[in-house]
Amino acid sequence: MKKLYDAFSALYNGDNIVKITELRYIPRWLVILLDVLIIVFSILLADFFLQKLHVKNNFPQYSTENTLIIVAVNVLFMFVFKTYAGIIRHSTFFDFFKIVLSSGSTLIAITLFNYGTEIWLGKPLYLYPNLFLYFFISVTLMFFFRMFTKQFFNILIDFKGSSTKVRVAVVGVGDASVSLARAIMHNPNYPYRLEGFLTKRSDSNKAILLGHKIYNSEHFFKNEKLISRFDAVLIIKEIMGKRELEEWMTLALDKGLKILKAPTLSKMRDSDLVGGIRQLQIEDLLNRRPIKIESLEVKSRHSERNVLVTGGAGSIGSEIVRQVSQFSPSLIVVLDQAESPLYELELELLEKFPEQKFKFVLADISNNYRLEKLFETYNFSMVYHAAAYKHVPLIEENPHEAIFVNILGTKNVAMLSRKYKVNRFVMVSTDKAVNPTNVMGASKRVAELFVQSLQNSEGNTTKFITTRFGNVLGSNGSVIPHFRKQIEKGGPVTITHPDIIRYFMTIPEACELVLQAGTMGKGGEIYVFDMGEPVKILDLAKRMIKLSGYAPDVDIKIKFIGLRPGEKLYEELLSNNSTTVPTHHEKIMISKDPLMGFEEVEILCQQIIKSAVKRDKLQVVRLLKNIVPEFISNNSEFEVLDKKQDDSVDNIVTTNID
Numbered sequence: 130m131k132k133l134y135d136a137f138s139a140l141y142n143g144d145n146i147v148k149i150t151e152l153r154y155i156p157r158w159l160v161i162l163l164d165v166l167i168i169v170f171s172i173l174l175a176d177f178f179l180q181k182l183h184v185k186n187n188f189p190q191y192s193t194e195n196t197l198i199i200v201a202v203n204v205l206f207m208f209v210f211k212t213y214a215g216i217i218r219h220s221t222f223f224d225f226f227k228i229v230l231s232s233g234s235t236l237i238a239i240t241l242f243n244y245g246t247e248i249w250l251g252k253p254l255y256l257y258p259n260l261f262l263y264f265f266i267s268v269t270l271m272f273f274f275r276m277f278t279k280q281f282f283n284i285l286i287d288f289k290g291s292s293t294k295v296r297v298a299v300v301g302v303g304d305a306s307v308s309l310a311r312a313i314m315h316n317p318n319y320p321y322r323l324e325g326f327l328t329k330r331s332d333s334n335k336a337i338l339l340g341h342k343i344y345n346s347e348h349f350f351k352n353e354k355l356i357s358r359f360d361a362v363l364i365i366k367e368i369m370g371k372r373e374l375e376e377w378m379t380l381a382l383d384k385g386l387k388i389l390k391a392p393t394l395s396k397m398r399d400s401d402l403v404g405g406i407r408q409l410q411i412e413d414l415l416n417r418r419p420i421k422i423e424s425l426e427v428k429s430r431h432s433e434r435n436v437l438v439t440g441g442a443g444s445i446g447s448e449i450v451r452q453v454s455q456f457s458p459s460l461i462v463v464l465d466q467a468e469s470p471l472y473e474l475e476l477e478l479l480e481k482f483p484e485q486k487f488k489f490v491l492a493d494i495s496n497n498y499r500l501e502k503l504f505e506t507y508n509f510s511m512v513y514h515a516a517a518y519k520h521v522p523l524i525e526e527n528p529h530e531a532i533f534v535n536i537l538g539t540k541n542v543a544m545l546s547r548k549y550k551v552n553r554f555v556m557v558s559t560d561k562a563v564n565p566t567n568v569m570g571a572s573k574r575v576a577e578l579f580v581q582s583l584q585n586s587e588g589n590t591t592k593f594i595t596t597r598f599g600n601v602l603g604s605n606g607s608v609i610p611h612f613r614k615q616i617e618k619g620g621p622v623t624i625t626h627p628d629i630i631r632y633f634m635t636i637p638e639a640c641e642l643v644l645q646a647g648t649m650g651k652g653g654e655i656y657v658f659d660m661g662e663p664v665k666i667l668d669l670a671k672r673m674i675k676l677s678g679y680a681p682d683v684d685i686k687i688k689f690i691g692l693r694p695g696e697k698l699y700e701e702l703l704s705n706n707s708t709t710v711p712t713h714h715e716k717i718m719i720s721k722d723p724l725m726g727f728e729e730v731e732i733l734c735q736q737i738i739k740s741a742v743k744r745d746k747l748q749v750v751r752l753l754k755n756i757v758p759e760f761i762s763n764n765s766e767f768e769v770l771d772k773k774q775d776d777s778v779d780n781i782v783t784t785n786i787d
Contacts, residue, residue: 300365362381363406427456439494443470445512472488558573565760575734
């Protein structure tokens with residue numbers, strides 16, 4: 130009652146729109162009162178029409194009593210069917226149906242009563258045409274009252290804060306698009322205002338949907354005056370493919386419109402709509418179709434088993450932990466040497482998976498004594514080895530650290546897995562291990578060779594599996610977060626080379642494939658993933674700048690800074706000497722790379738680890754090149770070693786000729 134008084138008081142005082150739209154619903158007693166007034170008015174109107182047709186009532190002296198009887202019966206059925214209970218501003222066909230039931234029941238009851246009076250008194254108390262006329266008038270007016278109130282509130286809501294709301298055009302006229310548009314229209318607190326619909330169809334130009342026009346996209350984007358009435362284009366990502374998504378993005382951004390995306394309403398609660406609508410990100414354009422993972426097989430490998438994840442606080446490791454947690458393992462040991470990220474992950478996982486048992490271990494994988502205690506204690510069934518140093522320029526400056534972590538650390542975890550008869554050891558590798566041009570990639574290739582060699586070593590029962598893929602979106606230190614920070618600062622966006630290209634994959638997608646490959650392997654395989662089409666980094670930067678609302682090289686400059694030490698223009702998933710074998714999973718292939726025997730690679734690893742302890746950079750890299758002959762340094766101080774090797778070959782050839 131107080132809210133109603135405040136609203137109409139505000140109406141009188143001039144602050145009319147804001148206060149009335151804050152009124153959540155009209156009180157039920159007021160709805161009943163207004164419906165009673167409509168009933169009385171409908172009876173009088175029906176009598177008026179019949180009088181104009183010169184039809185006289187049978188008992189005009191009891192007209193007041195007759196009216197009260199109809200009102201009483203109708204009010205009774207209004208309480209039975211609760212026609213007053215719905216919120217008027219959100220009335221639907223269901224509310225109309227309740228009104229028809231209430232008034233229809235009144236008509237039937239009064240008709241039966243009227244038939245009884247006709248038998249008793251010789252003529253009916255009410256004229257039958259009068260009753261039917263009353264029924265149609267009352268139903269129409271009560272429903273009109275609700276629709277008028279609903280539309281009145283919608284108009285006020287549209288008007289309220291219209292200058293601050295984002296004017297959107299919803300793409301599509303299907304059920305999902307209409308549901309989204311209706312949700313925006315009926316919620317005054319949303320910062321969006323529906324202005325129309327966009328479609329590629331040309332047969333809807335003159336159609337109206339939810340009171341708004343449907344525009345053909347070709348006509349719309351050619352009409353500058355029409356575009357000025359909109360701020361953004363709103364898409365539902367799930368209902369369109371990547372190519373269609375890119376097409377809408379290009380059309381909108383070229384005309385200065387923002388691109389907003391929303392999930393389908395079935396994928397979120399209605400209250401989450403505002404949080405669900407956000408600006409389109411570059412990751413949305415790079416995502417591929419969801420992967421079909423054979424979850425039953427994966428679940429059986431993890432359910433009620435002890436699992437170790439090294440590098441568990443990193444981008445890949447933490448996602449592996451999240452996904453494995455869904456399969457109810459007995460214990461997940463999360464190991465990492467990064468204290469703060471490990472603690473943050475602990476807080477997240479304990480909240481998200483309160484029933485799952487975790488053990489968070491702060492340790493360095495190069496410390497074999499620390500690791501062995503874990504293997505002794507927990508009897509692991511699965512080991513996911515994601516711990517590694519991966520930043521190319523940093524590792525190029527500190528090659529001995531790559532030896533300690535990427536080679537010695539991998540050796541420790543793999544040897545302990547063999548010793549304690551772990552069922553499966555899955556190593557996460559990188560496409561930079563293929564024809565490496567930097568220390569990081571070469572060290573990962575040595576790790577691959579060592580892991581593969583263990584498969585056929587004496588007494589081994591563990592299945593050693595390697596997975597190899599390219600860049601993952603949003604991982605620590607990846608290019609997209611880096612570009613985003615540069616754009617937020619106003620630029621410039623720095624790119625090493627205009628022709629550089631990279632493969633991209635989402636973190637969840639990569640980890641799903643790691644889990645799948647881990648269940649498929651019989652041991653000794655290197656699994657490579659279908660990374661889709663490569664992306665030119667220059668095009669990526671331009672798209673990100675446009676998505677942020679800026680013009681490339683106008684608002685945000687793009688600067689080329691040259692290739693970093695060890696960096697190459699394009700990455701490869703397969704070496705020159707390898708072939709691939711398909712698997713039953715369309716996204717996963719097996720790479721047949723050259724192998725090394727365990728004794729040979731063990732001796733070479735011991736030599737390079739000893740060199741790393743002495744901190745002799747050149748000697749470390751020289752030994753790396755001996756183990757990985759295809760390792761040719763690029764834009765690096767270690768290129769001198771490749772020249773010396775070439776000179777040695779030339780001298781040998783010259784001597785033989787002489």
